[in-house]
Amino acid sequence: MAGTGEKKEEADYKRLHSFPLIRHTDMPEEMRVETMELCVTACEKFATNNESAAKMIKESMDKKFGSSWHVVIGEGFGFEVTHEVKNLLYMFFGGGLAVCVWKCS
DSSP, X not given: OHHHHHHHHXXXXXHHTOSOEEEEXXXXXXXXXXXXXXXXXXXXXXXXXXXXXXXXXXXXXXXXXXXXXXXXXXXXXXXXXXXXXXXXXXXXETTTEEEEXXXXX
16 A cells, blocks of 8 residues: 555645746746746646647747747756846746746847
8 A cells, every 4th residue: 555655645745836936037027927827827737748838838928928939848857048138937836847938039
């Protein structure tokens, strides 16, 4: 029965960390809040498909803030990107899921 205990602990951990946690951003407040809400909505809507969530975020950001937005969603990745100033958001959601959104021309 050890497997059931582990699953319960993981579910409790994910429930505790279901709020978005911003790791790094240089976005203005209004853009940051909108982007964060969009990321949470996309990750909840496509909980089992990170690619669809990333596509939804990218398309919405392109429409709202102009083109050339990039989105990476996953677990256990690092990154180094060149981006336009005031256009980067790196956050965690739902435990170990990371979302990185940036704009470059």
